[in-house]
Amino acid sequence: MTDRITLTQLAVTTPHGVLAHEKREPQRFFVDIAIECDLSMAGASDDLGQTISYADVAQDAERILLQPPVDLIESLAEQIAASVLAHPAAEAVEVTVHKPDAPAGVDFSSIGLTGPAVTVRREQHRPVVIALGANLGDRVATLASAVRALGRIDGLELIEVSGLFETDPVGGPQQPDYLNAVAVGNSRLSPWTLLDRLHEIEAGRGRTREIRWGARTLDLDLIQVGDPAADTDLHFDSGKLTLPHPRAHERAFVLAPWAAADPQARLRVGRKVVPVAELLRVADSSGIHIGPQWRPW
Incomplete structure (x- = not known):
């Protein structure tokens, strides 16, 4: 399936991380979501019920990011992917969670969205x-x-x-x-x-x-x-x-x-x-x- 719905750089400031101060001090997170689905019926009917509401997807992802702190952005990515696949029309999803201000002990470029990120791809089953x-x-x-x-x-x-x-x-x-x-x-x-x-x-x-x-x-x-x-x-x-x-x-x-x-x-x-x-x-x-x-x- 080549049809896709994409959400790019959903931004949330919230505390997540392994270190104690990361669980207290909010930092920036950005999320990219690409959903594979069949959009032909929605395109023909102009009916929201035959596609996936990107507003619902974005709000679900934001809710997951605003939950009590977790250690790993891998966990956030998995939870967001699962929330997307709960939609009947979703066939597969790719989720990338960026953590540009992560305390990695090295310098990253200040240009663009840089720093640690994880990407997961999950298919419906x-x-x-x-x-x-x-x-x-x-x-x-x-x-x-x-x-x-x-x-x-x-x-x-x-x-x-x-x-x-x-x-x-x-x-x-x-x-x-x-x-x-x-x-x-x-x-x-x-x-x-x-x-x-x-x-x-x-x-x-x-x-x-x-x-x-x-x-x-x-x-x-x-x-x-x-x-x-x-x-x-x-x-x-x-x-x-x-x-x-x-x-x-x-x-x-x-x-x-x-x-x-x-x-x-x-x-x-x-x-x-x-x-x-x-x-x-x-x-x-x-x-x-x-x-x-x-x-x-």
């Missing part, structure tokens, strides 16, 4: 769950091709893909049975960017959206982003995307392959975080059967 389904054409070949395409997405790392499950259609017009699977992995992409990549894979395999819940060559749904057990999962409804998927907790054709791919998986349902295996036990699984064997990756 969120667990993701993607459901796959197909009920037209050569379903196994289409799903295997989709898994390979997922593996080629820059910023997505696949960890496990379930076996195939043959399922009766749910809702919509009369149509053939589905083959379903679930892929779990980690992603540095924003959820909206990842969703766009999923739609590109669908379109490349003939997917159309003419009839809701109608037959399809390929269906890729983003089910969950983040880890609800660690309270890091994203939960929102942006109009384009709702997380977690609002019907995943009751769809056995999602729960069964998900539990197979990750037996420890959990899903947020309302205010509760529930094991997927427990949701599967109470879901209607009467229309689900083990599908053909496959080795998609």
